[in-house]
Amino acid sequence: MPTRTNNLSSKELATLLKNAVQEGTDNAIKKEQPIPDKLTKATAYRLYGRSNVDRWLREGLISTHTDGGSQTFLDRSELETVSGSSNRITYLPVTDR
Numbered sequence: 001m002p003t004r005t006n007n008l009s010s011k012e013l014a015t016l017l018k019n020a021v022q023e024g025t026d027n028a029i030k031k032e033q034p035i036p037d038k039l040t041k042a043t044a045y046r047l048y049g050r051s052n053v054d055r056w057l058r059e060g061l062i063s064t065h066t067d068g069g070s071q072t073f074l075d076r077s078e079l080e081t082v083s084g085s086s087n088r089i090t091y092l093p094v095t096d097r
Helices: 010-032 041-048 050-058 076-085
Strands: 038-040 064-066 072-075
Touching: 038 041, 038 076, 041 050, 041 072, 041 076, 050 076, 072 076
Parallel strands: none
Antiparallel strands: 038 072, 064 072
């Protein structure tokens, strides 16, 4: 019976491992400490970093929502999507922006 060989590049393997670790971590955190769907800015800062959250808001990658009162929330799924696709290597240097 012929054996099948997979020729994954180092980059592909690293991406697969990174995604597996992230998914496992997310599942463990949700199981132990469920994160609500709506996050305050303070919570988002703590989870994703203040400079990241502020930059994502400035660039329009995420948006704020209100609950009808004065409380402003950020959507956790938006934050996770942007956070997961963020790759600092692809950003332009400050001089090129």
